[in-house]
Amino acid sequence: xxxxxxxxxxxxxxxxxxxxxxxxxxxxxxxxxxxxxxxxxxxxxxxxxxxxxxxxxxxxxxxxxxxxxxxxxxxxxxxxxxxxxxxxxxxxxxxxxxxxxxxxxxxxxxxxxxxxxxxxxxxxxxxxxxxxxxxxxxxxxxxxxxxxxxxxxxxxxxxxxxxxxxxxxxxxxxxxxxxxxxxxxxxxxxxxxxxxxxxxxxxxxxxxxxxxxxxxxxxxxxxxxxxxxxxxxxxxxxxxxxxxxxxxxxxxxxxxxxxxxxxxxxxxxxxxxxxxxxxxxxxxxxxxxxxxxxxxxxxxxxxxxxxxxxxxxxxxxxxxxxxxxxxxxxxxxxxxxxxxxxxxxxxxxxxxxxxxxxxxxxxxxxxxxxxxxxxxxxxxxxxxxxxxxxxxxxxxxxxxxxxxxxxxxxxxxxxxxxxxxxxxxxxxxxxxxxxxxxxxxxxxxxxxxxxxxxxxxxxxxxxxxxxxxxxxxxxxxxxxxxxxxxxxxxxxxxxxxxxxxxxxxxxxxxxxxxxxxxxxxxxxxxxxxxxxxxxxxxxxxx
Ligand code: C2E
Ligand code: MG
Ligand code: MG
Numbered sequence: 215x216x217x218x219x220x221x222x223x224x225x226x227x228x229x230x231x232x233x234x235x236x237x238x239x240x241x242x243x244x245x246x247x248x249x250x251x252x253x254x255x256x257x258x259x260x261x262x263x264x265x266x267x268x269x270x271x272x273x274x275x276x277x278x279x280x281x282x283x284x285x286x287x288x289x290x291x292x293x294x295x296x297x298x299x300x301x302x303x304x305x306x307x308x309x310x311x312x313x314x315x316x317x318x319x320x321x322x323x324x325x326x327x328x329x330x331x332x333x334x335x336x337x338x339x340x341x342x343x344x345x346x347x348x349x350x351x352x353x354x355x356x357x358x359x360x361x362x363x364x365x366x367x368x369x370x371x372x373x374x375x376x377x378x379x380x381x382x383x384x385x386x387x388x389x390x391x392x393x394x395x396x397x398x399x400x401x402x403x404x405x406x407x408x409x410x411x412x413x414x415x416x417x418x419x420x421x422x423x424x425x426x427x428x429x430x431x432x433x434x435x436x437x438x439x440x441x442x443x444x445x446x447x448x449x450x451x452x453x454x455x456x457x458x459x460x461x462x463x464x465x466x467x468x469x470x471x472x473x474x475x476x477x478x479x480x481x482x483x484x485x486x487x488x489x490x491x492x493x494x495x496x497x498x499x500x501x502x503x504x505x506x507x508x509x510x511x512x513x514x515x516x517x518x519x520x521x522x523x524x525x526x527x528x529x530x531x532x533x534x535x536x537x538x539x540x541x542x543x544x545x546x547x548x549x550x551x552x553x554x555x556x557x558x559x560x561x562x563x564x565x566x567x568x569x570x571x572x573x574x575x576x577x578x579x580x581x582x583x584x585x586x587x588x589x590x591x592x593x594x595x596x597x598x599x600x601x602x603x604x605x606x607x608x609x610x611x612x613x614x615x616x617x618x619x620x621x622x623x624x625x626x627x628x629x630x631x632x633x634x635x636x637x638x639x640x641x642x643x644x645x646x647x648x649x650x651x652x653x654x655x656x657x658x659x660x661x662x663x664x665x666x667x668x669x670x671x672x673x674x675x676x677x678x679x680x681x682x683x684x685x686x687x688x689x690x691x692x693x694x695x696x697x698x699x700x701x702x703x704x705x706x707x708x709x710x711x712x713x714x715x716x717x718x719x720x721x722x723x724x725x726x727x728x729x730x731x732x733x734x735x736x737x738x739x740x741x742x743x744x745x746x747x748x749x750x751x752x753x754x755x756x
Pocket of ligand 1: 522537538539550551555568595596597657658681714716717735736737741
């Protein structure tokens with residue numbers, strides 16, 4: 215019970231004293247005996263005492279009453295304060311609830327906008343496009359009209375991103391988005407599909423040629439350079455077009471077929487548009503079947519490695535082997551990596567393939583070394599997708615530990631464009647590999663359109679001159695300026711230089727005359743199976 219409660223209870227229980235009687239108040243008559251008088255006097259004194267007690271009690275009751283009134287007043291006052299406070303709290307809570315509701319509504323609206331728009335360009339995203347395309351198709355169906363879908367991809371955007379960095383790449387994408395939007399009608403939708411891919415939906419077109427007119431406009435609008443910081447960037451686009459109902463009756467088919475047409479536009483030389491044609495699907499189906507074959511190969515030991523010798527051009531000694539993967543299918547000729555590596559990269563299977571290749575090559579190297587064959591370096595090609603995967607370094611360490619190969623025998627071949635992505639992390643991974651003792655080679659050197667400063671920044675051991683430059687050497691006396699420049703640069707940077715794709719005596723003579731240290735090519739040895747390579751090594755030793 216509260217303090218006030220206790221005080222109130224005390225008061226009410228004592229309140230019953232209110233009706234106490236005032237006993238023996240009269241004086242004794244004069245005709246009484248002495249004894250009677252004394253008794254009467256005593257009785258009177260007792261009555262006086264009693265009265266005094268009663269008076270005290272009454273006073274006490276009055277005091278208690280005052281106290282009760284005060285408590286009641288206090289209680290009343292307290293209730294009012296509490297009520298006021300509660301009221302205030304209620305108002306604050308209501309305001310807060312209102313603010314929170316508004317914030318929640320804002321957040322929901324923002325989230326729904328974010329879910330439907332691309333953060334970088336503010337354009338509708340894939341989800342919103344699918345929605346609008348669905349609506350456009352339904353409308354076109356009712357009114358017997360056409361809808362055109364254009365799939366756009368910037369040409370060589372990756373080089374810009376890799377060489378100038380993502381910040382410049384992002385600003386370029388924003389600039390492209392603005393130009394595209396300025397080119398179409400209000401009723402059309404420009405959307406960013408992701409990366410450097412955009413889609414334009416023309417909700418009402420009469421014929422496919424209307425769409426091609428817009429496509430030409432979009433190509434032309436990219437003509438003027440984009441000025442980003444101190445850079446003047448030139449960008450072209452490749453466009454694939456699909457038209458409802460001819461090229462697809464639903465959103466998915468239209469997007470897929472426009473994408474396929476875009477791929478053909480790129481193949482036929484970039485900066486072009488291409489209308490979809492049904493035979494284009496054949497290629498897409500072929501891609502699908504390669505993916506299936508790769509999955510089967512991974513499950514059923516269908517991958518095989520061939521080894522191509524690298525040779526010291528002065529002495530003719532074999533300095534190492536490059537492991538090259540092939541796909542073996544029952545009874546069919548081997549399938550070469552040119553036909554499946556990029557598909558494997560697209561569908562992610564490259565991770566498993568890369569792991570298998572590295573392990574197999576290291577195992578093979580260990581068994582050759584165990585057999586007393588000096589293999590020098592075993593080189594393994596690493597795709598950029600693999601290299602930038604999060605477990606790459608751990609994977610290399612694990613394979614070296616599992617196979618027991620001395621890391622000094624392993625060389626990883628990476629391409630320039632692969633190295634130029636995420637350069638901070640690349641440098642870290644390369645340093646860690648170097649610490650392990652693994653060597654790093656730049657494959658197809660000279661084709662990656664990179665700045666050369668990375669050659670000093672990254673711990674690189676070897677440059678492999680791309681075969682296209684070597685093929686330009688037509689005779690020993692002729693000048694192949696790029697080849698000799700790369701050899702000279704490699705020397706001054708103290709890098710090993712290996713010329714790839716040597717096919718003719720003249721090429722070999724020229725390279726020798728320029729003191730190119732090592733070479734690789736059909737003239738010196740074709741890629742071959744492990745057994746043939748071991749035989750070649752044995753012969754080379756004697
Ligand atoms: P690469 O690493 O530059 O390998 C050299 C390619 O040139 C090989 O083709 C080889 O067979 C071919 N070659 C060698 N000498 C000559 C020659 O004298 N003339 C001509 N015309 N070609 C020659 P391959 O085996 O078809 O491999 C093609 C590319 O596929 C490789 O180019 C490499 O980038 C990639 N690749 C091969 N194996 C793997 C692998 O295990 N993993 C990854 N990620 N990529 C691989
Ligand atoms: Mg290679
Ligand atoms: Mg190469």
